[in-house]
């Protein structure tokens with residue numbers, strides 16, 4: 001795989017917008033069990049705004065950092081729910097990780113997942129086990145870092161991150177929420193997958209398909 005350009009990242013955001021739009025109903029349904037049923041709408045509005053903002057730009061004239069910064073700004077402006085600032089910070093951190101570069105080397109690309117996870121954790125202060133999107137992002141980041149540091153091919157590293165995010169999201173069904181809106185439910189949140197963790201697994205999966213394919 002060759003280095004990722006701004007055009008590749010814009011394509012990734014377009015794929016994310018399409019996929020999240022398709023999963024909107026499912027994500028709202030999950031949020032309906034333990035939250036306020038708007039998570040799919042929030043995520044679809046956010047990624048829709050990102051895709052529109054990026055469509056208006058010339059990929060040849062902007063850096064990967066500009067792409068992520070544009071994504072951060074549009075997502076934040078479009079989303080009123082808690083996921084807004086969390087994903088905005090994630091995109092800002094991904095942008096900062098590649099500052100000054102014209103393209104992202106293939107074997108460095110999984111670091112996007114690591115930077116996003118750190119941003120979400122710094123912003124939301126959730127810990128693994130709190131039943132949030134961190135329960136998908138954190139294991140994905142650990143898998144990404146381990147594979148990248150071992151020098152594995154990007155496709156393999158992305159596949160491992162995707163699997164870790166999916167397993168992490170599934171595991172939230174066995175957790176009691178202690179952060180965010182669903183923490184008000186206490187034990188009643190048990191048995192339901194966290195909507196933010198479910199959407200995180202989708203985001204990581206689409207990133208893996210788009211960036212490693």
Ligand code: ADP
Nearest residue numbers: 039042081082083124126132133180181195196
């Ligand atoms: P809201 O709860 O404001 O309606 P959303 O429905 O868009 O926001 O997002 C809910 C998701 O946000 C939760 O399922 C959870 O994964 C995530 N979340 C909430 N608070 C935090 C936090 N402090 N850190 C990480 N993720 C969080």
Ligand code: MG
Nearest residue numbers: 035036038039
């Ligand atoms: Mg909600």
Ligand code: MG
Nearest residue numbers: 036038081082
């Ligand atoms: Mg809400």
